[in-house]
Amino acid sequence: MALPSASFPAHPGEKPTVPPANDDRPPWPLWIAPAGLVLGFMLATFGTIVVDAVAHAGGSSLSHPSPAANIISDIVFDLCFVGAALWLTSWRSRPRAADFGYRRIPVRTGIAGVVLGAIGYYGVTALYAAVVKTNQTDKLPSDLGVTHSTAALVAAAVFVCAIAPIAEEFFFRGFLFGTLRNLPLRIGRHDLGTWVAAVITALLFGLAHLGSAPAVYLIPLAFLGFVLCLIRWRTRSLYPCMALHSANNALALGVNQLGWN
Numbered sequence: 527m528a529l530p531s532a533s534f535p536a537h538p539g540e541k542p543t544v545p546p547a548n549d550d551r552p553p554w555p556l557w558i559a560p561a562g563l564v565l566g567f568m569l570a571t572f573g574t575i576v577v578d579a580v581a582h583a584g585g586s587s588l589s590h591p592s593p594a595a596n597i598i599s600d601i602v603f604d605l606c607f608v609g610a611a612l613w614l615t616s617w618r619s620r621p622r623a624a625d626f627g628y629r630r631i632p633v634r635t636g637i638a639g640v641v642l643g644a645i646g647y648y649g650v651t652a653l654y655a656a657v658v659k660t661n662q663t664d665k666l667p668s669d670l671g672v673t674h675s676t677a678a679l680v681a682a683a684v685f686v687c688a689i690a691p692i693a694e695e696f697f698f699r700g701f702l703f704g705t706l707r708n709l710p711l712r713i714g715r716h717d718l719g720t721w722v723a724a725v726i727t728a729l730l731f732g733l734a735h736l737g738s739a740p741a742v743y744l745i746p747l748a749f750l751g752f753v754l755c756l757i758r759w760r761t762r763s764l765y766p767c768m769a770l771h772s773a774n775n776a777l778a779l780g781v782n783q784l785g786w787n
Contacts, residue, residue, distance in 0.1 A: 550762050552625040552704045558614050559705040563730070565614065566607035566697070573602040593678045597685055604693035611701035626700035627764030639757045639766035644773070647753045651746045660742045686779050691771035694731075698751065699758040699767050703727040707759075720759055728752035750774065 581595035582588050591599070615621040706723035731751030732744045739747060754767045 550624070550627075550629075550704075551707045552615075552621075554615055554625075554705050554708070556705065556708055559702055562607070562611050562614050562697075562701060562705075566610035569606035569610055570603040573606045574599045577602055593675075593682070597678075597681050600685060601689060604690060604697075607697045608693050611697055615701070626696060626704065627758055627762070627767075628700075629763045629765075631761055631763045631765070635761055636763065636766045636769070639761040639763075640770045640773075643753045643757045643766070643770050647750055647770075647774075650749055654746055654749075658742055660740065683776075683779065687772050687776045691768050691775060694734075695754070695764055695768045695771055698727055698731050698734075699754055700764050702730065703755050703758060724752050724755035724759070727755050 577595060577599045578586075578588060578591065581591055581598075586592045586595045612621070615625070703723050706726055707720050709719035709722055711718040711722055728748045728751035731754075732748030735747050736744065750771075754771060757770065758764060758767050
């Protein structure tokens with residue numbers, strides 16, 4: 527349901543109310559959020575099956591695909607969710623880039639969002655790591671063949687540090703979180719829709735990494751998803767979210783796979 531620029535007075539003589547300037551929720555119905563998840567998963571599943579079939583025809587093993595097949599499959603998987611969101615939101619009218627959070631903001635605002643988000647995220651995950659000790663590492667970089675060749679390492683780095691953050695932020699923070707913010711949940715004058723949307727999006731973001739990350743890492747990943755939702759909400763822009771997501775992936779890739787520590 528689209529948010530009006532002003533509401534009509536409820537009673538004669540009452541002044542119309544105008545939504546806050548920072549209310550940037552997109553004009554899409556709530557059903558688009560679950561529909562995007564289902565459609566994206568269906569397209570992604572079909573797309574990866576096609577990639578695996580083509581790779582197998584070229585000599586790649588189905589049980590142990592080549593790094594090239596894995597990279598292409600992961601890219602197709604992410605792009606299918608992006609395509610599902612774009613198709614659903616373009617049913618009634620052409621979606622605007624700003625509806626997904628592509629807004630230019632002051633540089634200091636973006637930097638502040640990234641820095642504060644990073645402090646909160648790494649602070650909490652440091653406490654989590656102190657309590658839950660594990661030596662497990664993310665399986666995705668090794669599946670992408672970062673230790674096989676320089677070409678595979680470069681391709682994996684481009685995907686992990688650029689393509690994945692852009693695509694995932696578009697779908698989770700730009701599309702899913704933006705749509706779920708329209709949840710009509712209020713207690714008195716307090717709008718709880720945004721907070722509930724952030725929690726739901728964070729949980730789904732963590733579950734989305736179930737196949738590549740050890741289960742023990744899903745809680746920190748969900749918390750990262752929650753922090754990114756808050757950054758998207760407070761800065762009104764998707765760019766700081768992409769920056770922090772990309773920086774975190776680069777750091778994780780370097781520490782876990784390249785021995786930066």
